[in-house]
Amino acid sequence: xxxxxxxxxxxxxxxxxxxxxAIDRLTASIKADQRIRHVxxxxxxxxxxxxxxxxxxxxxxxxxxxxxxxxxxxxLRIHVASVLAGVSRVLFQQISGALRYERDLGGQNAExxxxxxxxxxxxxxxxxxxxxxxxxxxxxxxxxxxxxYDGDPAAHHTDEAIFCYPGVQAIAVHRLAHELYRLDxxxxxxxxxxxxxxxxxxxxxxxxxIGSYFFIDHGTGVVIGExxxxxxxxxxxxxxxxxxxxxxxxERGRLKREEKRHPTLEDHVTVYxxxxxxxxxxxxxxxxxxxxxxxxxxxxxxxxxxxxxRWKLALRSNPEAPPAGYSI
Amino acid sequence: xxxxxxxxxxxxxxxxxxxxxAIDRLTASIKADQRIRHVxxxxxxxxxxxxxxxxxxxxxxxxxxxxxxxxxxxxLRIHVASVLAGVSRVLFQQISGALRYERDLGGQNAExxxxxxxxxxxxxxxxxxxxxxxxxxxxxxxxxxxxxYDGDPAAHHTDEAIFCYPGVQAIAVHRLAHELYRLDxxxxxxxxxxxxxxxxxxxxxxxxxIGSYFFIDHGTGVVIGExxxxxxxxxxxxxxxxxxxxxxxxERGRLKREEKRHPTLEDHVTVYxxxxxxxxxxxxxxxxxxxxxxxxxxxxxxxxxxxxxRWKLALRSNPEAPPAGYSI
Amino acid sequence: xxxxxxxxxxxxxxxxxxxxxAIDRLTASIKADQRIRHVxxxxxxxxxxxxxxxxxxxxxxxxxxxxxxxxxxxxLRIHVASVLAGVSRVLFQQISGALRYERDLGGQNAExxxxxxxxxxxxxxxxxxxxxxxxxxxxxxxxxxxxxYDGDPAAHHTDEAIFCYPGVQAIAVHRLAHELYRLDxxxxxxxxxxxxxxxxxxxxxxxxxIGSYFFIDHGTGVVIGExxxxxxxxxxxxxxxxxxxxxxxxERGRLKREEKRHPTLEDHVTVYxxxxxxxxxxxxxxxxxxxxxxxxxxxxxxxxxxxxxRWKLALRSNPEAPPAGYSI
Numbered sequence: 001x002x003x004x005x006x007x008x009x010x011x012x013x014x015x016x017x018x019x020x021x022a023i024d025r026l027t028a029s030i031k032a033d034q035r036i037r038h039v040x041x042x043x044x045x046x047x048x049x050x051x052x053x054x055x056x057x058x059x060x061x062x063x064x065x066x067x068x069x070x071x072x073x074x075x076l077r078i079h080v081a082s083v084l085a086g087v088s089r090v091l092f093q094q095i096s097g098a099l100r101y102e103r104d105l106g107g108q109n110a111e112x113x114x115x116x117x118x119x120x121x122x123x124x125x126x127x128x129x130x131x132x133x134x135x136x137x138x139x140x141x142x143x144x145x146x147x148x149y150d151g152d153p154a155a156h157h158t159d160e161a162i163f164c165y166p167g168v169q170a171i172a173v174h175r176l177a178h179e180l181y182r183l184d185x186x187x188x189x190x191x192x193x194x195x196x197x198x199x200x201x202x203x204x205x206x207x208x209x210i211g212s213y214f215f216i217d218h219g220t221g222v223v224i225g226e227x228x229x230x231x232x233x234x235x236x237x238x239x240x241x242x243x244x245x246x247x248x249x250x251e252r253g254r255l256k257r258e259e260k261r262h263p264t265l266e267d268h269v270t271v272y273x274x275x276x277x278x279x280x281x282x283x284x285x286x287x288x289x290x291x292x293x294x295x296x297x298x299x300x301x302x303x304x305x306x307x308x309x310r311w312k313l314a315l316r317s318n319p320e321a322p323p324a325g326y327s328i
Numbered sequence: 329x330x331x332x333x334x335x336x337x338x339x340x341x342x343x344x345x346x347x348x349x350a351i352d353r354l355t356a357s358i359k360a361d362q363r364i365r366h367v368x369x370x371x372x373x374x375x376x377x378x379x380x381x382x383x384x385x386x387x388x389x390x391x392x393x394x395x396x397x398x399x400x401x402x403x404l405r406i407h408v409a410s411v412l413a414g415v416s417r418v419l420f421q422q423i424s425g426a427l428r429y430e431r432d433l434g435g436q437n438a439e440x441x442x443x444x445x446x447x448x449x450x451x452x453x454x455x456x457x458x459x460x461x462x463x464x465x466x467x468x469x470x471x472x473x474x475x476x477y478d479g480d481p482a483a484h485h486t487d488e489a490i491f492c493y494p495g496v497q498a499i500a501v502h503r504l505a506h507e508l509y510r511l512d513x514x515x516x517x518x519x520x521x522x523x524x525x526x527x528x529x530x531x532x533x534x535x536x537x538i539g540s541y542f543f544i545d546h547g548t549g550v551v552i553g554e555x556x557x558x559x560x561x562x563x564x565x566x567x568x569x570x571x572x573x574x575x576x577x578x579e580r581g582r583l584k585r586e587e588k589r590h591p592t593l594e595d596h597v598t599v600y601x602x603x604x605x606x607x608x609x610x611x612x613x614x615x616x617x618x619x620x621x622x623x624x625x626x627x628x629x630x631x632x633x634x635x636x637x638r639w640k641l642a643l644r645s646n647p648e649a650p651p652a653g654y655s656i
Numbered sequence: 657x658x659x660x661x662x663x664x665x666x667x668x669x670x671x672x673x674x675x676x677x678a679i680d681r682l683t684a685s686i687k688a689d690q691r692i693r694h695v696x697x698x699x700x701x702x703x704x705x706x707x708x709x710x711x712x713x714x715x716x717x718x719x720x721x722x723x724x725x726x727x728x729x730x731x732l733r734i735h736v737a738s739v740l741a742g743v744s745r746v747l748f749q750q751i752s753g754a755l756r757y758e759r760d761l762g763g764q765n766a767e768x769x770x771x772x773x774x775x776x777x778x779x780x781x782x783x784x785x786x787x788x789x790x791x792x793x794x795x796x797x798x799x800x801x802x803x804x805y806d807g808d809p810a811a812h813h814t815d816e817a818i819f820c821y822p823g824v825q826a827i828a829v830h831r832l833a834h835e836l837y838r839l840d841x842x843x844x845x846x847x848x849x850x851x852x853x854x855x856x857x858x859x860x861x862x863x864x865x866i867g868s869y870f871f872i873d874h875g876t877g878v879v880i881g882e883x884x885x886x887x888x889x890x891x892x893x894x895x896x897x898x899x900x901x902x903x904x905x906x907e908r909g910r911l912k913r914e915e916k917r918h919p920t921l922e923d924h925v926t927v928y929x930x931x932x933x934x935x936x937x938x939x940x941x942x943x944x945x946x947x948x949x950x951x952x953x954x955x956x957x958x959x960x961x962x963x964x965x966r967w968k969l970a971l972r973s974n975p976e977a978p979p980a981g982y983s984i
Contacts, residue, residue: 022462076695157761199854531876
């Protein structure tokens with residue numbers, strides 16, 4: 001019996017290896033554990049497809065920056081039509097699959113019931129609503145790009161923000177994902193935002209409601225939780241957490257999953273690097289500024305600045321410092 | 329003489345450029361510096377191959393979530409066999425190369441001695457042991473996935489944790505890499521974990537020993553050092569460092585590389601976002617909780633909560649706050 | 657009229673969807689907003705091309721580690737010549753396009769003036785100067801690799817630093833990008849460094865001036881601003897920010913974009929994890945050490961250690977701790 005490909009093959013280096021037993025044990029392990037495998041679930045959302053569709057949507061949000069760069073006014077509509085057609089088809093399949101998946105979680109037997117007409121019909125409506133929302137999303141992103149330029153002295157032009165800024169990339173994906181979240185699409189919005197998280201280091205839950213003219217600078221380590229609400233003209237820096245204070249549990253000791261657990265920032269709020277703001281009742285009032293590194297679990301009135309303590313830093317001579325002019 | 333491709337070519341735009349001299353100088357620079365190049369070392373581990381094998385292993389850890397999704401109970405064994413055969417072949421080559429590489433570091437001349445039978449034999453044993461460990465790794469990952477669901481109110485189902493959570497991805501790669509680390513494979517475990525670090529922002533050294541039912545939420549900025557020991561049922565958040573206090577040096581002033589330098593977390597320990605725990609002797613006792621942002625260099629007894637100071641935050645009015653209703 | 661591809665097509669699942677209107681609205685939205693699209697600008701820099709060229713440059717910086725691994729002393733020059741020719745061609749195109757782009761920002765009409773001889777000539781000079789700088793960049797990187805090994809007890813060999821360390825990858829890309837920044841190339845250096853940021857979590861502005869033998873350990877969350885100056889033999893850890901204190905504005909309320917806004921580290925400075933150093937006038941003197949997590953906005957004299965406050969941590973019993981031996 002084969003060890004590698006069914007023909008009693010040996011390694012190309014001539015080293016045989018008995019895999020039969022390993023294959024049996026691994027197959028049995030997969031059959032035994034229901035939690036981390038899906039068999040006979042071809043309709044499950046496919047991360048690669050979702051990510052590819054997200055990338056293609058960037059071609060529509062930022063034409064000429066992403067995707068083909070030989071567009072003219074004349075070819076623009078053809079470009080839009082062709083990209084939109086492709087993306088809609090993929091989104092339809094993925095969304096229908098996700099709805100089917102969610103329905104099956106309810107307990108129905110998925111094995112022999114491969115088609116779900118109801119899921120298709122709902123996916124159709126969702127794709128239409130999503131596509132119809134794209135011009136509005138572009139309007140908001142245009143303001144976000146302006147906010148990035150206005151907020152960073154290192155930027156020379158708004159174009160630089162589109163080409164280079166992880167904060168712009170993260171909010172672009174978020175505005176798409178949030179639209180699907182609002183349309184009650186399971187799984188897919190989270191897959192989109194976690195992909196953006198991987199690329200940018202910025203972790204926004206697709207449920208977060210974020211106003212216009214929003215800017216995240218640098219961004220690595222930012223966490224914005226599911227029930228966060230952010231007003232217009234807000235700005236946050238790397239390492240900021242807008243998180244949950246504690247997780248309320250129900251009478252059976254299970255986490256309650258539907259409460260507002262994350263803070264609210266009103267309009268014109270700035271949160272500097274590394275600050276942590278926790279709690280569903282915590283409201284940072286309009287026009288307030290939160291200093292870097294502080295830890296906030298209570299509301300701040302509008303029009304204030306919250307400073308951390310003036311730490312007493314201790315300065316001592318460093319006996320290990322190399323003498324002046326020293327080099328290894 | 330050619331400037332670009334051997335035929336006195338010019339740029340396609342018609343701009344000639346004299347590259348000959350640059351090529352000579354760069355070639356000379358490569359020959360002169362031994363530290364950052366390898367010539368005649370075709371057996372060196374190949375990052376792309378290692379990463380591709382890691383991705384394929386995910387097909388076996390989470391079938392149906394990763395890789396082909398049209399599996400049935402009937403085709404499952406064939407799937408496992410074919411993926412395992414391919415992965416084993418690549419791992420064998422990479423591991424044998426890494427062992428050969430390590431041997432050559434000892435000073436033997438690598439240039440003309442391209443084969444190493446001993447390395448092949450050892451690589452063979454290692455691949456067998458590694459493959460045999462996969463079912464056990466799946467058991468632990470299944471608990472990790474449950475921990476992710478149990479620990480995050482934003483998750484609607486364990487599936488979401490597998491599809492989306494960087495913490496699950498990082499621990500999955502770590503459990504694979506740690507197995508190879510225990511089998512004394514050079515370089516490859518670190519390449520695997522650094523790839524996961526790049527994708528997830530979570531930096532786990534493959535040497536870290538991590539118990540069952542482990543969950544990292546959000547994850548960006550987490551650092552877990554080589555000699556860290558983590559018990560069962562532990563949970564850590566973004567930005568947590570489990571690090572070294574200082575680096576002991578030997579009598580020649582060189583770093584000692586074998587000591588326990590990183591902390592121990594006993595069972596049921598939770599460490600909130602941004603906390604830093606340092607030192608090889610630092611033990612966080614079972615059932616203890618470390619608050620966010622604190623800095624810990626001493627042991628904490630079991631069953632306690634460590635809180636940071638209650639900072640006095642200073643609230644002042646913000647003269648630059650825009651008036652209510654203001655928009656740009 | 658077609659809804660998907662011009663032929664009254666229906667979804668493959670048989671679900672029709674009226675896209676015509678959506679296409680029109682989206683096309684109109686793109687035409688209406690000048691800020692986030694470029695039409696008729698085929699010369700715009702292309703992120704994919706810039707990133708591909710950066711990856712190829714790694715083949716020249718670290719031969720045998722990156723790219724083909726069957727190099728011999730005999731084939732080395734051919735390898736260098738072929739990679740350098742390809743990279744130079746791509747860089748020439750991208751740089752010429754970036755210069756053309758910058759010129760057009762000045763207000764000239766780009767639509768019908770597709771060629772810019774002046775940009776080509778300047779791009780030619782820049783590519784020559786950049787290529788001539790590569791051996792010098794390799795010399796510095798060789799020291800950076802040594803610094804990584806010397807600074808981390810978890811490393812077993814300098815090779816491990818090249819294969820695995822995000823800090824080495826980030827500084828390698830930075831040294832390339834900084835050279836282009838010094839040659840006044842628009843956009844492209846930033847695209848290169850933001851790509852490295854995405855891969856490593858380390859955000860270095862290409863303008864930062866960084867001395868020899870530099871090491872960033874772990875790296876996730878590091879931010880190094882545009883006008884930062886770092887001496888030789890410096891070392892920084894994950895989560896360190898070298899940032900701006902505040903953004904001076906000109907008389908029209910716009911950000912001043914040319915001032916020194918970020919700190920200076922003299923030689924032999926170490927900054928531990930999570931420390932924040934802000935301000936263009938802030939100078940950390942030679943041989944000084946900044947502790948983890950501190951917030952520094954004033955200069956530190958040479959040869960000192962800056963410690964944070966000794967926080968009073970409060971230890972309380974944790975009523976929710978599971979009893980010893982408990983498991984779920």
